[in-house]
Amino acid sequence: MILTKRFWREAGFVVGLGAVVGLAVNARLIREYIKGGLNPAFISERAYPGAVLISLPEAEDLFAGGQGIFVDARSVEEFQAGHIAGAMSMPYEEIRNTDPERFVAALPPGKMPVVYCSGGDCLTSLALAKLFAEHGAGEIRVFQGGWEEWIAAGLPREKVDDPE
Amino acid sequence: MIRNKTLLFILRLLVGGLFIYAGVLKVADPVDFARDISNYRLVPPVIAFLTALVLPWIEILAGALLVLGVFRRTNALLIAAMLVFFIVLVAVTMVRGIDVDCGCFGTFSRKADWTLILEDAVMLFMVLQVALAGEAGKPAPAARPRKPLP
16 A cells, blocks of 8 residues: 555645645745735736736726827727727737737827737736737736726626628 | 656656755745745745745755665655645635636636646555655565465
């Protein structure tokens, strides 16, 4: 029999020591987590250089003031079914396999791109912001609440009607 | 079963080394790893967070001890258990089709596929050879002289 008492004793030691070291080394991070100082979806801006995360009020300001251009990172089908009013469709899954620079060039100059995806913990918007940053885009905002938060707040939206 | 000591040492070095490498990469950015775990959508955030803090250290420790030959069989089995868990996790995630329409895995998404399962399976095979070969200095169980039949 391979799972002897000795195995459990030694395995307990290795796992226990790993746990103690892991918790001790990250004590500062644990305190930060308890205080609620960490992003709930564990998204660090460091992992997505070029992306500045914004919340709904900031997104609304950029929308209302007209300084922002909303960029929908979801699929074309999702975009057609409904999107933030005036948004451009830039589906991440397609863009990353084609020519990101062409899409960066298509962003209207003088406007702050605000990238969004479905909302919740979707990461497509962050991935798109990172891709754009790598291909020469300037500052980009990421609206993490995304489509879900936008419609929940009853803000302007539109959809692409089926061609008749 | 492999009995060649040099070969067994190379297997320990390979698997242990890979576990140390994987652990060190994750230790460097636990928050990032917590996000990767969250993306599997199997555990609540607090569990993902704690796992991200602890699991990389267990990987490093088990990998290092396997290379050094301390608790050899235990660490080989522990690593085997982790590999089985990873294989099941990736398979379940693929079956659930989580990444289909949102690209939600970031850079990790490209790795959570059949090639990852295959890599884990190869490592599992290698580390099981170490586990079955027995402890240093002792003959492997199957190599012990059998009692003569009555």
